[in-house]
């Protein structure tokens with residue numbers, strides 16, 4: 001069963017840690033982007049009715065309700081088993097949430113990142129812990145109880161105490177899904193560039209070291225498990241039966257069609273990527289060109305080792321793969337980074353922490 005991803009890369013602010021091609025952009029660009037997005041959806045040849053829909057980016061919770069209805073009406077109606085809206089805390093109100101329900105949205109992912117006021121202020125996020133509590137209550141009151149909360153381990157100034165405070169809020173709000181990401185340090189975010197340059201802005205000098213980040217992550221694994229939220233993928237935790245059906249498609253090689261800037265698609269054979277920025281995307285549309293800028297055949301057998309292994313259930317390599325990767329598999333089994341259970345291969349708890357090292361051997 002296939003999924004649909006829609007990218008809306010516009011936000012009310014640009015968060016310091018964010019390395020996506022998203023942010024604050026002119027209203028005219030947003031207007032043209034929505035026209036181009038509708039055109040891309042309208043020209044798609046649907047060979048299936050999607051099982052899942054996911055609106056990300058960006059801050060799609062900002063999309064005006066009438067526009068959202070027009071956009072989603074271009075996707076074959078299910079009703080979809082799961083339709084997720086990524087939302088910035090504080091951007092929800094009663095009318096907006098009701099309009100989402102009318103469009104078929106039945107799951108909301110809140111980009112919380114932290115509940116600690118100082119961490120939020122430094123990253124340019126506008127909400128407070130109470131804002132998130134109000135949003136969760138508002139969603140549940142209106143019948144949306146499938147809620148994800150995103151957290152980041154490694155934000156400037158984060159300590160074991162402030163992390164415990166964030167996890168305490170998770171306990172209090174009791175969402176059925178939590179994602180815990182480790183801070184990514186690269187040239188694509190303001191904070192990343194500042195850390196790499198050894199600067200002080202955005203609290204860069206207060207960024208936790210690797211050992212503390214690992215400690216925070218490991219604490220989350222134990223704390224969330226105690227709350228009934230089991231880790232089912234390296235960064236994702238859910239109550240059994242509440243895993244993200246859409247995101248599971250990425251790790252299970254099921255097809256999905258992506259629309260908008262920087263959206264990716266997998267048709268079962270090829271991986272296709274759209275141009276990265278909203279401006280490029282609109283430019284393609286104006287010029288009557290396809291937004292796709294890259295396409296290459298997928299190799300699920302090989303990719304399984306660095307995509308499928310992200311799942312805690314592990315993978316079932318084929319005989320040829322056991323032979324082909326005999327050396328690294330044997331080495332990682334010996335080092336306690338992988339474990340084998342008959343024909344299933346999976347990361348160990350220590351292997352999760354060193355997963356990039358493991359994956360790089362299979363690429």
Ligand code: SF4
Nearest residue numbers: 011014015018022058
């Ligand atoms: S983190 Fe989310 S809200 Fe912040 S700039 Fe990136 S996409 Fe926008």
